[in-house]
Amino acid sequence: MTTTIRLTLDTPELAQAYETGSHRQFNHGKLLIAALGVRRGQRVLDVGAGTGRLAAYVAEIVGSEGSVVAIDPLPLRVDIARQKTRDNLATAVGRAEDLSAFAAHSFDVVYLNSVLHWLDEGQKERALSEAARVLKPGGKIGFSTGSREKPHQLDPIQRKVLADLGKEAQGTIPHKLTVDEVRELLQRTGFIVDTVEIRTFVDHAADIDEILRQSGSGSFGNHLSHLSLDEKREVRARLAKELEAWRTPQGIRLERNLIFAIAHTAGN
């Protein structure tokens, strides 16, 4: 994973692959929404909404008395989100670090599902400060993000394969945090922390191509983007071989760890 994340590598194919293949993000996103206690009538902002699957789900929860705004910097993904037409769901191109399109104290809930680990330190700080600004007093923020103390099980395997080839040894996602760093970041950006915990998910993949498809679409083209086509082929072959050791009757079994954080702004 390149440490500098580019927003220019997305393609219609990657965006569509994310729409059809992002059940993992959708399923843990539903857990995040449950932890936030999102309810009927609330006004909610989904930051980094991708193709809008979770935003559409939340629009059903808040109902006609509530509303959801879903923003994402990738126009191709926003185009797909826009097709999920609902009276109470609005979509727009936008970035977490700049919520100037939204008034102060205008949302009950802001969430970022699998988004924060794509932002560097400065972007994270701006994103959370902006979220604090647009939340009503007592409003809630929730996010799921990659854990640095317990990385994805694919990380060390991928790092070794890349290092063996003399390439920069990168993990699957670039800007992970620890639980302590999440707490500190939330406090620094004006939040009162409710819960910060690591949750572990078990994934099964049929083969290396399913894993690479998910990594490619989930990273909007950034995964292994520093490699030539030939190098990518070699990495694919070596990863496929390594991952056979992880095969079970259900498929290649890998654990994924995410930090789930819930916090709120001070009340009136």
Ligand SMILES: C[S@@+](CC[C@H](N)C(=O)[O-])C[C@H]1O[C@@H](n2cnc3c(N)ncnc32)[C@H](O)[C@@H]1O
């Ligand atoms: C793995 S996807 C998650 C999408 C969606 N939240 C979901 O649960 O399916 C990561 C998303 O983060 C978005 N993203 C990357 N940089 C961002 C930024 N600076 N501000 C907001 N979103 C960003 C990407 O465009 C992408 O759609």
